[in-house]
Amino acid sequence: AQSVTQLGSHVSVSEGALVLLRCNYSSSVPPYLFWYVQYPNQGLQLLLKYTSAATLVKGINGFEAEFKKSETSFHLTKPSAHMSDAAEYFCAVSDRLAGTALIFGKGTTLSVSS
């Protein structure tokens, strides 16, 4: 069965600092991988997704993630945090062969201080 583990339920950074949110997955087949962002009282917004051979994926708002099969990881990074990045971030996985729904991690709350 597929699963996703997000390491760290809460990450705090200073404005301008590197953002690193960790995600590890478990899957017996090559998965689709996703990062979503959720602002307070809003729905889920797709940041980026991994669906093909390109292991470095660039998303919106300056975020990117690298798929590392050997480490079963899909960590989300942003070189310089902005106050507006403060939100809840979810990593998710989907079985590309079975066409299953998304399986989400528990989320990481990102706080950005000035």
Added chain:
Amino acid sequence: EAGVAQSPRYKIIEKRQSVAFWCNPISGHATLYWYQQILGQGPKLLIQFQNNGVVDDSQLPKDRFSAERLKGVDSTLKIQPAKLEDSAVYLCASSLDRTLSYEQYFGPGTRLTVT
């Protein structure tokens, strides 16, 4: 292109009452998903439809939850009777087809509070 529509946006009910949520997916999307997001957790799939057929309802508490998508377009999720632990945000999503699950579009959600 209109997004996924959900209503109501907020609902407060007492335990043991019933409640229904409505979702209208993006036009032409064959696959519809209902997720439950409890505070502090990631969304969890309740049920997945392909047109008007159920693909996966393994995590739907069938003793109290029901869902339908009779004409293969909009969908209704019902809870009867509600329990305190049903307080959550209910998210609807759609994709063109189940083989395109990586292109899911989410609605704004319905926030349910059970008192």
